[in-house]
Amino acid sequence: MTTVFVADAHLLGLKDPAQASLVRFVDGLKDVETFILLGDIFDYWVGYNKVVYKEFAPLLASLKRLVDRGTKIVCIEGNHDFLMGSFFTETLGASVYEESTVLDTEGMHIYLAHGDTVKMTTGYLRWRKFARGPYARLLTLLIGSRGVWWLAKRISANSRNKSMKKYQPGSALDMRLREAAKWKIDETGVDAVVMAHSHSPGIYDIHAMGLRAVYANPGAWVDNGRYIEYSYGEFRLKEFGFEEAVISG
Numbered sequence: 418m419t420t421v422f423v424a425d426a427h428l429l430g431l432k433d434p435a436q437a438s439l440v441r442f443v444d445g446l447k448d449v450e451t452f453i454l455l456g457d458i459f460d461y462w463v464g465y466n467k468v469v470y471k472e473f474a475p476l477l478a479s480l481k482r483l484v485d486r487g488t489k490i491v492c493i494e495g496n497h498d499f500l501m502g503s504f505f506t507e508t509l510g511a512s513v514y515e516e517s518t519v520l521d522t523e524g525m526h527i528y529l530a531h532g533d534t535v536k537m538t539t540g541y542l543r544w545r546k547f548a549r550g551p552y553a554r555l556l557t558l559l560i561g562s563r564g565v566w567w568l569a570k571r572i573s574a575n576s577r578n579k580s581m582k583k584y585q586p587g588s589a590l591d592m593r594l595r596e597a598a599k600w601k602i603d604e605t606g607v608d609a610v611v612m613a614h615s616h617s618p619g620i621y622d623i624h625a626m627g628l629r630a631v632y633a634n635p636g637a638w639v640d641n642g643r644y645i646e647y648s649y650g651e652f653r654l655k656e657f658g659f660e661e662a663v664i665s666g
Contacts, residue, residue, distance in 0.1 A: 418450035424613030425637035456495025456531030532614030
C-alpha cells in the first residue's frame with residue numbers, strides 16, 4: 418500500500434486553480450492506505466467558519482470520497498490552518514495533530530511535523546499562542562465569518578509578501594529543517610522525518626546513531642502540484658502539474 422504526503426497548498430478559495438487540481442488529484446488516488454495533509458493546505462482555516470467551509474467545499478467533498486474508498490487521513494496542523502474542527506475529526510475520521518506525530522507503516526517509524534515550530538522566534542511564539550487561544554476565538558465570533566475571511570486574506574497576503582525569500586531551496590529555513598530532522602533522528606531513532614513549511618522539496622540521506630535514515634520534504638503543492646509518495650521503503654518526489662481551472666460555485 419501507498420502513503421501520500423501533501424503540504425503547503427495555501428488554497429485561497431473557490432477560484433484558486435490549485436484547489437481544482439488538488440481535487441482532481443485526490444479523486445484520482447487509488448490503493449492509498451494513508452493520505453497525509455502536512456499543514457498549510459488552506460491559506461486560512463481556524464475552526465468552523467461558514468465562509469471558509471463554502472470556499473473549500475470541493476476539496477472537503479473529495480476528501481470525504483477518498484475516505485469512503487478506504488483511505489485514512491492524517492492531518493498535521495500548520496501555521497495557516499489549525500483548530501481543524503469536527504469536519505476533520507468526525508466526518509472524515511481523520512487523526513489531527515497540533516504539532517507532530519509518528520506514523521508507523523511497513524515497519525518504518527516516520528516522524529511527521531509541519532515544521533513551523535522549529536527554532537521559533539519570540540514574536541512567532543507569541544502569535545502562535547494568541548492565534549490558537551480563547552481571545553482569537555472570541556474575536557472571530559465578534560466579527561463574524563465574512564469579517565474573519567476578509568481579515569485572514571489580508572494577513573496571509575502580507576505574510577507571503579514578507580517571507581517569499583525564505584522559501585527557497587538551500588535557504589536558512591530549509592537548512593534549519595534539515596538540522597532539526599537529524600536532531601530528531603538522533604533523539605528518537607525514527608527511520609525518517611517528513612516536514613514541510615520551507616516549500617523546498619527534497620529527499621536526503623541522514624546518518625545518525627550509526628544508521629541511515631531519511632529526511633524528506635514534499636515541497637509546496639502550490640508549486641505545480643508537488644507531493645511525495647512512499648511505498649516499499651522508498652520516498653519519491655512527484656509533481657502532478659496544474660491545469661488552468663476554476664471551480665464554479
